[in-house]
Amino acid sequence: MDLEYGPEYDAFREEVRQFLNSHGDRAPAGQGRAARPSTEAVEWQKLLIEHGYTARTIPREYGGYGAEPDILKSRIIAEEFSRAGIPGGLANQGISMLVPTLLELGTEEQKRQWVEPTLKGEVVWCQGYSEPGAGSDLASLKTSARVDKGDFVINGQKIWTSTAKEADMIFCLVRTEADAPKHGGISYLIFSMDTPGIEVRPLKTMTGHAEFNETFFTDVRVPMDQIVGQRGQGWFVANATLGHERGMLGDPDALENRFHALVKLMQEERVGQGRAIDNAVLRDRLAALQAEVAAMKYNGMRILSDNLKGDPGGMAKLIVKLQSCELAHQISALAIDAMGEIGILYHGSTREREGGAWQWNYMFQLGLIIGGGTAQIQKNIIAERGLDMPREPKLAKPASADQKKGAA
Amino acid sequence: MDFGLSQDQKMLRDAVARCLSGTCPLDHVRECAEGEASYSDKVQSALSELGITGMMVPEQHGGLGMTLLDAAVVAEQLAYAVAPVPFLASHVLAPIALAQAGSNQQQAEWLPIIASGEARIAVAIAETIEARDGAGVTSNGGKLEGTALFALDFAGADAFLVADATGRLHLVPADAEGLKKVPLTTIDRTRSVGELRFGQVAAEPLADDGGATAARLRDAGRVILAADSIGAGQAMIEKAVDYAGQREQFGRIIGSFQAVKHMCAEMAARHEPCRSLVWHAAHTFDAAPDEASLAACQAKSHTGEVHRFVARTSTEVHGGMGFTDLLGLHYWFKRIGFDRQILGGPEAVRTEAATLQGWTRAA
Numbered sequence: 001m002d003l004e005y006g007p008e009y010d011a012f013r014e015e016v017r018q019f020l021n022s023h024g025d026r027a028p029a030g031q032g033r034a035a036r037p038s039t040e041a042v043e044w045q046k047l048l049i050e051h052g053y054t055a056r057t058i059p060r061e062y063g064g065y066g067a068e069p070d071i072l073k074s075r076i077i078a079e080e081f082s083r084a085g086i087p088g089g090l091a092n093q094g095i096s097m098l099v100p101t102l103l104e105l106g107t108e109e110q111k112r113q114w115v116e117p118t119l120k121g122e123v124v125w126c127q128g129y130s131e132p133g134a135g136s137d138l139a140s141l142k143t144s145a146r147v148d149k150g151d152f153v154i155n156g157q158k159i160w161t162s163t164a165k166e167a168d169m170i171f172c173l174v175r176t177e178a179d180a181p182k183h184g185g186i187s188y189l190i191f192s193m194d195t196p197g198i199e200v201r202p203l204k205t206m207t208g209h210a211e212f213n214e215t216f217f218t219d220v221r222v223p224m225d226q227i228v229g230q231r232g233q234g235w236f237v238a239n240a241t242l243g244h245e246r247g248m249l250g251d252p253d254a255l256e257n258r259f260h261a262l263v264k265l266m267q268e269e270r271v272g273q274g275r276a277i278d279n280a281v282l283r284d285r286l287a288a289l290q291a292e293v294a295a296m297k298y299n300g301m302r303i304l305s306d307n308l309k310g311d312p313g314g315m316a317k318l319i320v321k322l323q324s325c326e327l328a329h330q331i332s333a334l335a336i337d338a339m340g341e342i343g344i345l346y347h348g349s350t351r352e353r354e355g356g357a358w359q360w361n362y363m364f365q366l367g368l369i370i371g372g373g374t375a376q377i378q379k380n381i382i383a384e385r386g387l388d389m390p391r392e393p394k395l396a397k398p399a400s401a402d403q404k405k406g407a408a
Numbered sequence: 409m410d411f412g413l414s415q416d417q418k419m420l421r422d423a424v425a426r427c428l429s430g431t432c433p434l435d436h437v438r439e440c441a442e443g444e445a446s447y448s449d450k451v452q453s454a455l456s457e458l459g460i461t462g463m464m465v466p467e468q469h470g471g472l473g474m475t476l477l478d479a480a481v482v483a484e485q486l487a488y489a490v491a492p493v494p495f496l497a498s499h500v501l502a503p504i505a506l507a508q509a510g511s512n513q514q515q516a517e518w519l520p521i522i523a524s525g526e527a528r529i530a531v532a533i534a535e536t537i538e539a540r541d542g543a544g545v546t547s548n549g550g551k552l553e554g555t556a557l558f559a560l561d562f563a564g565a566d567a568f569l570v571a572d573a574t575g576r577l578h579l580v581p582a583d584a585e586g587l588k589k590v591p592l593t594t595i596d597r598t599r600s601v602g603e604l605r606f607g608q609v610a611a612e613p614l615a616d617d618g619g620a621t622a623a624r625l626r627d628a629g630r631v632i633l634a635a636d637s638i639g640a641g642q643a644m645i646e647k648a649v650d651y652a653g654q655r656e657q658f659g660r661i662i663g664s665f666q667a668v669k670h671m672c673a674e675m676a677a678r679h680e681p682c683r684s685l686v687w688h689a690a691h692t693f694d695a696a697p698d699e700a701s702l703a704a705c706q707a708k709s710h711t712g713e714v715h716r717f718v719a720r721t722s723t724e725v726h727g728g729m730g731f732t733d734l735l736g737l738h739y740w741f742k743r744i745g746f747d748r749q750i751l752g753g754p755e756a757v758r759t760e761a762a763t764l765q766g767w768t769r770a771a
Contacts (some may be wrong), residue, residue, distance in 0.1 A: 001411065001413070001414065001477055001691040001693070001695075002409060002410045002411075002412065003409065003686065003691070005409050006409070009409075026479065058752045065502075072409060089428070099523070115451040120472060141476040152754050154663035197431065200429065209515045237667075263767075267767075274769070277767055278768075280759075283759075283767055283768070284755060284758050284759070284762075286762070286767070287709070287758035287759075287761045287767075288709065288710070288713070288758060290706065291685070291705075291706035291707075291709055291710035291758075291761075292681075292710060294685055294688075294703075294706050294710075295681035295682060295684060295706075295710055296681055298411065298681070298684035298687070298688040299680065299684045299685075300686050301411040301684065301688075302411050302412055302683075302684045302687075304409075304411065305409065305410050305411040305412050306412075308409065308410075315676060316680055316681075316684070319676065319681070322673075322677050323677055323678070323681065346443065346576055362457065371703050376666070376670070377671075378633070378677075379669065379670040379673035379674065379677075380669065380670075380673070381434075381674075382673035382676055382677055383641050383663075383669040383672055383673040384669075386673075386676055387645075387649045387673070387676055388649075388674055389652065389653065389664075389669050389672060390653065390661050390663050390664040391664065392664060392666065393664055
C-alpha cells in the first residue's frame with residue numbers, strides 16, 4: 001500500500017495548483033448541464049487545452065494537448081479542480097463519447113473535421129441512441145436508414161436526446177441492414193441537426209425541467225460517407241463509447257463534493273434553537289453515508305492502481321455505476337430530510353434553499369439510476385460478468401420477428 | 409502510488425489460505441464448535457509455524473514486526489475458513505499494547521512467548537466503549553475491583569489485559585488470586601469471550617497514557633473485526649453463487665432467475681468497496697495515526713451493515729438448506745454477527761465518528 005504519488009507527481013500537482021491560483025478567476029461561473037457553452041466557457045476550455053488540463057492525451061494535430069497517457073496526472077488534474085471548486089474542461093457528450101469514438105474508429109478526414117471544433121466547444125453534439133421501444137434492449141432499435149441515390153434516408157424516433165435543441169450535430173444509431181440479426185444491422189451515422197426532416201421536442205421530466213428531448217426523423221437524407229466504421233458495425237462502434245459514459249457516472253470526487261455540501265447544509269440549517277446535525281438520528285445517517293462515500297473513494301483508488309498496472313479492474317469496477325448513482329441519490333434524500341418541511345420547497349418558492357437544487361438532484365439522480373444502463377441491467381452485468389452466473393435463458397423466438405420484418 | 413496489497417501481502421494471504429484449506433475444513437470447525445474445547449490446537453500450531461502468532465510482535469522480541477494491514481489480510485483468511493483460533497486479542501491487540509505501553513520487563517517477559525505461540529493474553533476493553541449491566545473495573549493501589557465483560561480470546565489465556573475506568577491497561581495473570589473467570593457463550597462458537605470478576609486482584613499496570621493505548625486497541629480491533637467480516641462475507645457470497653449455480657427448480661438453474669441473480673449482485677456490489685475501505689483503514693493505523701480512529705470507525709460500522717445484509721441474503725439464496733445446520737452456512741452468519749457487535753456496533757461507532765469530527769455540539 002503506497003498512497004504517495006512521488007516527487008514528479010507532487011511537482012505536477014503543484015503546477016496545477018499554481019495554474020488554478022493564477023487563472024482560476026477566469027473560469028466560468030456555471031456551465032450548466034445541457035446548455036451550449038458560453039463564450040466564457042469556450043475561452044476557459046481553450047486555456048485548459050493549452051495547458052494540458054483537458055483533452056490532455058488527444059494528439060495535437062486534432063486540437064488536443066498531445067501528452068502521453070498518464071493516469072495519475074489525469075487523476076491529479078481532476079482532484080485539484082474538484083478541490084478548488086473550479087470547473088474543469090467541458091464534459092459534454094461530444095467530448096466524452098464522440099471524440100474517443102472518432103479517434104479510435106473514424107477516418108482521417110472525420111478526425112480532422114470534427115475533433116478540434118468539438119474540443120473547443122464550437123460544435124455541440126447530441127446522442128441518438130435510445131428509442132421509446134429500445135431502452136435497456138438498445139440493440140432492438142428500429143429507426144431505419146434505407147439507401148436512396150447515394151444517401152441514407154432516415155425515419156424514426158429517438159428519445160433522451162439531451163442537448164438536441166442546442167446541438168449542431170448528432171451521432172446516431174440507425175438500422176441500415178433490415179435483414180441482419182439485431183446487433184449486426186446497425187450503423188453509426190453523424191449528421192447535422194439542421195438537416196431537413198428533423199424535429200426536436202423538449203421532454204419535460206419529473207423535475208419540471210426539460211433536460212431531455214425527443215427527436216423525430218422524417219425522410220432525413222444523410223450522405224453515405226457520414227458513417228463511422230463499416231455498415232452494420234454500428235453496435236460495436238457505439239459500445240466503444242458506452243464504457244466512457246458509465247465511467248462518467250461514477251466520479252468519486254463528485255460524491256465527496258456532494259457529501260461535503262450535505263454536511264455544510266446540516267450544520268447551517270436551523271431547527272428550533274439547534275441545527276439539523278444536532279438531531280442524533282439524522283447525524284447517524286450522515287455518518288453512515290460518509291463511510292459509504294469513503295468506501296467508494298478507496299474503491300476508486302483501487303481501480304486507479306489496477307489501471308496503472310494494466311489490470312482491467314474486475315468487480316471493483318463493475319459495481320461503480322450501480323453504487324455511485326444510488327449513493328448520490330441517498331445523499332440528496334438525507335438533505336431533504338434534514339430540511340424537514342423546508343425540503344419540499346421548489347419552483348423558486350420563498351424560503352427555498354439553494355435554488356431547489358437538492359430536490360432537483362434527488363429527482364434527477366433517480367433518472368441517472370435508470371439511465372445509462374438501469375440498476376437492474378447493472379445487476380445483470382455484475383452477476384453475469386463479475387460472478388459468472390448463468391444468463392437469462394433466451395425465449396424461443398416466435399417464428400423470428402426479425403426475419404418476418406426483413407421479408408415484408 | 410499503489411492502492412492494494414503488496415506482493416508480500418498477497419503471498420501471506422495465499423500462504424494462510426493454503427494452510428487453512430489443509431488444516432481447517434468445515435468438518436473440523438464443526439468438531440471444535442460442537443465439542444468441549446472450542447479452539448483448534450491443530451490449526452493454531454499450523455498458523456504458529458507460519459509465524460502468524462508473532463506477526464505483530466516487534467522483531468527485537470522475536471516477532472515479525474508486521475503492520476495492521478498484514479494482520480487484516482490474515483483476519484480475512486481466518487474468517488473465510490471460520491477458523492476456530494484465537495487471533496484478534498492474543499496476536500494483534502496484546503502485542504500492540506505491550507509494545508506501546510508495556511514496561512521493558514513486561515515486554516521481555518511476554519512478547520517472545522507470544523511470538524512463539526507458547527503464551528496468549530486475552531484483552532478486555534469493552535467498557536471503554538460502553539458499559540453493559542453496570543460492568544466496569546476500578547484500580548486502587550495496584551488492585552483491581554469490578555467486572556470486565558467480553559474479554560476477547562478468553563479460553564486458555566495465560567493472562568489478561570484489562571482496561572480500568574480511566575482507560576489505563578493492567579496485566580493480570582490468569583491464576584491471580586481473587587480473579588473469577590466466567591466464560592460467555594455467544595452465537596459464534598469459533599471464538600471465545602468471557603467475563604472477568606475482580607475482587608481486589610493484584611495487577612501490573614501498563615504506562616499511564618491517558619487511555620491512548622486503549623484507544624489504539626479500539627482502532628486496531630475494529631479494523632481486524634471489519635477485515636474478519638470481509639472474509640466471512642466473501643465466503644458467503646461465493647457459497648450463494650455456487651449454490652445458485654447448482655440448484656434446479658422449475659426446470660432451471662435458480663441462478664438464472666433474475667430474482668436470485670440480483671440478490672447475489674447486490675451482495676457483491678455492497679461488499680466489494682468494503683475491502684478498499686478496510687485496507688485503507690488498516691494502512692492508516694500505521695501510516696497516519698491521527699486519522700486512524702475515524703477510518704477504523706468507518707470501516708467497522710460500514711462492514712457491519714453491509715455484512716449483516718450479506719449474511720441474511722446469502723442464507724436466503726440457499727433457501728431452506730441455508731437455514732439448516734447441514735451446510736454449516738450459519739458458522740459464517742454467526743461470525744459476521746459477532747464482528748458487528750464486538751467493540752461497538754454500527755450506531756455506537758458512528759456516534760464516535762461524529763464526535764471525532766466535531767459534528768456533535770459541545771455540551
